[in-house]
Amino acid sequence: MTKIQLANSQYLYKHDDCEGRHPLDIHHIVIQRNSALVFLVHLFALLLFIKAIYLCLLNGTLGTIFLLSMLSSACLVKSYYGTLIEKESVVIIPSLGVQLEAHYWSGRVVRSFIPIDKILKPVLNENVTPFTCYWSLVLLIHSKKELILAFKVVKPPVKLLVPIWKALCAATYSGETTDSPAEDK
Amino acid sequence: MGDSKRHRILMVSDFFYPKFGGVENHIYLLSQCLLKLGHKVVVMTHAYGNRSGVRYMTGGLKVYYVPWKPFLMQNTLPTFYGTLPIIRTILIREQISLVHGHQAFSTLCHEALMHARTMGYKVVFTDHSLYGFADVGSIHMNKVLQFTLADVSQAICVSHTSKENTVLRSGLPPEKVYVIPNAVDTAMFKPAAERPSGDEIVIVVISRLVYRKGVDLLVEVIPEICHMYPNVRFIVGGDGPKRVRLEEMREKHSLQDRVEMLGAVPHARVRSVLISGHIFLNSSLTEAFCIAILEAASCGLLTVSTRVGGVPEVLPDDMIVLAEPDPTDMVQAIKKAISILPIIDPQEMHNRMKKLYDWHDVAKRTEIVYDRALKCSNQSLLERLSRYLACGAWAGKLFCLVMIIDFLLWRLLQLWKPADDIEVVPDIVLSHDEDRGISQDFQAFNKDHSLR
Incomplete structure (x- = not known):
């Protein structure tokens, strides 16, 4: 198993190469959490909790405010960990297909599988929003109008996407097209 | 470099x-x-x-x-x-x-x-x-x-x-x-191999049919010219809010067979419309440059235009007849253009344009x-x-x-x-x-x- 790591301030790229009877080529883009933001979320939740205890001790009963405060601090922490993504992965299973995985902080993993013969070509795409531009890695699928995004949430810089794109090109290259990854770049 | x-x-x-x-x-x-x-x-x-x-x-x-x-x-x-x-x-x-x-x-x-x-x-x-x-x-x-x-x-x-x-x-x-x-892209706007023959003189107008392009002038000029010259025919390409004015004029003077309305002409088809005519008529009320004149001249058409804005700077005097933006003056200009039409050589005009304008x-x-x-x-x-x-x-x-x-x-x-x-x-x-x-x-x- 080899690991290649590239990183910037927001994202970390990891590469797992599992060899053996069922070789796998796994590429992860991990979100590097902003420690200041983590601290702020926890601090805010803690303050809410302390306030609720204080109110509870002051009144001597479990009031509505206490319940609401507890609920909102729990919601805050839950929403921070529950909906946010920890990492997204592209798992290349040679001669079978590509599995796209989204790993949430809650432990939930959303997977979707695309058979290799359905993939026409992986493409690095430039996207424009009203305020900024970013790159995305997409898969062109046979007889399908829409492109499939390899990473649905994370928007890593192109230098982290290039090794994944090259690996996908190598996995899906059937020798029919004349352009190689190097020429495309 | x-x-x-x-x-x-x-x-x-x-x-x-x-x-x-x-x-x-x-x-x-x-x-x-x-x-x-x-x-x-x-x-x-x-x-x-x-x-x-x-x-x-x-x-x-x-x-x-x-x-x-x-x-x-x-x-x-x-x-x-x-x-x-x-x-x-x-x-x-x-x-x-x-x-x-x-x-x-x-x-x-x-x-x-x-x-x-x-x-x-x-x-x-x-x-x-x-x-x-x-x-x-x-x-x-x-x-x-x-x-x-x-x-x-x-x-x-x-x-x-x-x-x-x-x-x-x-x-x-x-x-x-x-x-x-x-x-102008002279390679795209070439004159026809053979000029439309016969007695008929075709005057081409291609522009958006809006106020700024002087459609109201055309409404007065076209019937006058048709009345004076029975062998003149008009082809009008373009669309816009003023199109209805031209259509009214056509009905009023019963010129359906003399004035052909093409509607919007895609740019790729402009040349094919231009080469079917002899004279290009531009009636704009204001114009900084007017590329349409260049395209017409490149196709070997004699141009009649209003003397507005930068138009007089566009072509040499012997390739264009200018008139004030006034119906009487424009009719006179078209008369002059019809009289000098026999001495115009489209190919020579195209060759001159090639030397004059290049992107x-x-x-x-x-x-x-x-x-x-x-x-x-x-x-x-x-x-x-x-x-x-x-x-x-x-x-x-x-x-x-x-x-x-x-x-x-x-x-x-x-x-x-x-x-x-x-x-x-x-x-x-x-x-x-x-x-x-x-x-x-x-x-x-x-x-x-x-x-x-």
Whole structure:
């Protein structure tokens, strides 16, 4: 198993190469959490909790405010960990297909599988929003109008996407097209 | 070409393909010729329908369709500062050295030039239109132009009349304004191998049927000419709100068999309409340059036109008959044109046009303007503010305020998203076939257009 790591301030790229009877080529883009933001979320939740205890001790009963405060601090922490993504992965299973995985902080993993013969070509795409531009890695699928995004949430810089794109090109290259990854770049 | 002289240009305008017109044509063909000269050119415009994001056109011309919706006459809503982040991102990621804005009516162009100046880039502006001084709309428009041009490095106009107009409207020093006329793709507009024979004389009109193009003049001129010359036939191409006026005239004078109305003519079909005629009639009430005249002359047609704006500068006297924008004078001009028609040789006219107008020549002249713009000295914010302050008692202060806020927002953006965090896009190098003429580019443009 080899690991290649590239990183910037927001994202970390990891590469797992599992060899053996069922070789796998796994590429992860991990979100590097902003420690200041983590601290702020926890601090805010803690303050809410302390306030609720204080109110509870002051009144001597479990009031509505206490319940609401507890609920909102729990919601805050839950929403921070529950909906946010920890990492997204592209798992290349040679001669079978590509599995796209989204790993949430809650432990939930959303997977979707695309058979290799359905993939026409992986493409690095430039996207424009009203305020900024970013790159995305997409898969062109046979007889399908829409492109499939390899990473649905994370928007890593192109230098982290290039090794994944090259690996996908190598996995899906059937020798029919004349352009190689190097020429495309 | 050495790398030191290679410019990296961002063309900005609200008007670009897939819409079709003089400005769009100019930006596309100028960009193609600049690409051939070895420069890098990127175009920025607003999104058209679902055409949004990045597209590549012939010759590796990269186009950013920024998803800001147009609100009036293909213009984006003026937000002043809304476009600052995306313009900054594009300027950094494409490593632009110079920003070239087109057309005074384009809000995106004005905003881009303002932000580019704030960020210290050199800017060039091309004005493609003439505009009035007296009505409320013009007064406001001219103030906006004064604001944008107060700090522009160099400006380009398409004719001397247009230069005079721009200088008067914006108060720009005349030595900063260059005149570079438009050109025509002579390879695309060739005369017919055989001229339409017979006794019949066909007069062609191709223009948008709007007030500015003088449709009301046509309504009076056409019946008069048809009455005087039974062998004259008119072909009218184009569509617009004034079309109904022409149709009414046709009914009233029972000229259905003498006046053919084609409706909108796609640009790719303009030549085939032009070569079916002998005389081209242009009745515009205002015109900075008029490319239609060039296209007609390139197809070997004798032109009759109103003497307005930059039109008298376009063609040599023996290729055009000019008239005042008045029906009687225009009838006289058409009479004169019919009388000199036998001595006109379309092929010779085409050959002369070939020598007179060429887009490569336009690109080379524009390149000189870019070189001069880059040689302009860098100015501090205070020096630039003093220029804005001179724009007017109240307007000057307002312009200064707008610029100061822009400057602060730019500084804030630099802190929030440092330039180092914006990735530079790798250049796509296409192998150019040197022998390939611009005509092929143009055909590709038309093909792109038809694919819309």
